[in-house]
Amino acid sequence: MVEELAQADDAVAACVDDAAWALAEAELIAALDAAHRLEQRLSAVKLALVREIDGRGTARAQGASSTAVWLRERLHLTVPAARRLVDLAAALDTGNPGIRAALANGDITIDQARVIGDTVxxxxxxAGTEAADKAVGVLVEWAGQFDPTLLRKLGTRILDHVAPDIADAAAKAALEAEAARATRDRHLTLSTLTDGRLRLTGILDTETAGLLRAAIDPLTAPSGPDDQRTAAQRRHDALADLCRLTLRTTDLPEHGGDPAQIVITTSYDELTRHLGAGTLDTDLHLTPDTVRRLACDAAILPAVLGSTSQPLDLGRQRRLITGPLRRALVLRDRGCAFPGCDRPPRWCDAHHIHHWADGGTTSLANAVLLCGHHHRHLHHNDWTVQLSGDGHPEFIPPAWLDPDQLPRRNHYHRRT
Structure with missing residues (x-):
């Protein structure tokens, strides 16, 4: 298969530099159809490979928390996109083979395959296997005429065509299945922009959408006749108010041994001189004015940093890595330090490099920040961790994964 894919790669590469402008209109359209069909066939091959990788447990064996996270690293996808690949690969593997065949033949697109798989x-x-087989044929035929959105809408009444005797009774089941898919597909993604702002994208299920509107709508009203904010800006400010109100409660769970809080790193001299910007523990940046405003209502915890941003003085030694020592660890590692992991500090545990029970000390030089998955992975697998010459953690993979055992670092968390 590898050789055949390499030959296909060479053939496609030969087309990249061909002059599309030189094609007659009929040839241009035929070439587009052929490229599109080839893209769908390659999707079928990729899904089969993803399914096999997921079934073998390759991702976890190599240290990733899931196949989706492994695909993000390997193929440079977003985690939601990778997760959709894994889910569709499983659905086509365990579902009706007619869907996989239609995709492999280039008769449907990967998005249409997802819709058909859900509907079937x-x-x-x-309605059982026989009706499901009929549904595949009908939906594949419809896919030649309709895009995925309309195909999904038409699919809600597919039983009228393949099992009319139970169509009305099944309508309720279809609604319940749609609700289950809504629960499965719920997500919220926080993407850091290059200028330090945050983009929120996601899908809320019906209940959560109702909760959000109930909480945020009372805060979105204009503050007065002179309020020049747009509706979108008022919703943004309402969300900020909601977060402030929530953080003032005492009901939030702890994160890694500390109460829920905002941690801002800045220079004391620059703070007092109105000059210094601040850095949140999520790596986002704040203006000097914002830092000073937040400092008016905050407990200031001093941290002395060396030239490589290494915390040098943050409290006494203890068995548990909490308080000042944990804050020092967050300042240094910025999140899970395991290579390829993007988990933020609040999702992480502090791990003793040389275990406390074996005589290891509780100090910055003997600690590393790890998410729950990679903390367990390090304890039960052949990876080792050490601090490099610049004081930052690096991980040595087992020989079966990398015979040269070259040290690896996490590059997701920005360092200064």
Whole structure:
């Protein structure tokens, strides 16, 4: 297969530099159709490979918390996109083979395959295998005329075509299945922009959407006749107010041994001279004015940093890595230090490099920040961790994964 894919790669590469402008209109359209069909066929191959990798447990064996995270590292995808690949690969593997065949033949797109797979799964549950097989044929035929959005809408009444005797009773089951998919697909993604701002994207299920609106709507009203903010800006400010109100409660759970809090790193001299910008523990930056405003209502915890941003003086030694020592660890590692992991500090545990029970000290030189998955992985696998010459953690993979055992670092968390 590797050789055949390499030959296909060479053939496609030969087309990249061909002059599309020289094609007659009929040839241009035919070339587009061929490229599109080839793209879908390659998608079928990729899904089969993803399914095999997921089934073998390759991702976890190599230290990733899931196949989706491993695909993000390997193929440079977003985690939601990678997760959709894994889910669709599983659905096509365990579902009706007609969907996989249609994709492999280039008759449907990968998005249409996802819609058909969801719809056929519902039909199979409510009407059995025979009706599901009929549904595949009908939906594949419809896919030649309709885009994925309209195909999904038409699919809600597919039983009228393949099992009319139970269509009305199954409509309720279809609604329940749609609700289950909404629960499965719920997500919220926080993406850091290059200028330090944050983009929020996601899908809320119906209940959560209702909760958010109930909480945020009372805070979105204009503050007066002179309020020049747009509706979107008022929603933004309402979300900020909601977060402030929440952080003032005492009901939030702890994060890694500390109460819920905002941690800002800045220079004391620059703070007092109105000059210094601040850095949150999420690596986002704040203006000097914002830092000073927040400092008016905050407990200031001093941290002395060396030239490589290494915390030098943050409190006494203890067995548990909490308080000032944990804050020092967050300042240094910025999140899970395991290579390829993007988990923020609040999701992480502090790990003794040389275990306390074996005589290891509780100090910055003997600690590393790890998310729950990679903390367990380090304890039960052959990876080792050490601090490099610049004081930052690096991980040595097992020989079966990398015969040269070259040290690896995490590059997701920005360092100064």
């Amino acid at each position: 799964a519902t039909v199979h549950t409510t």
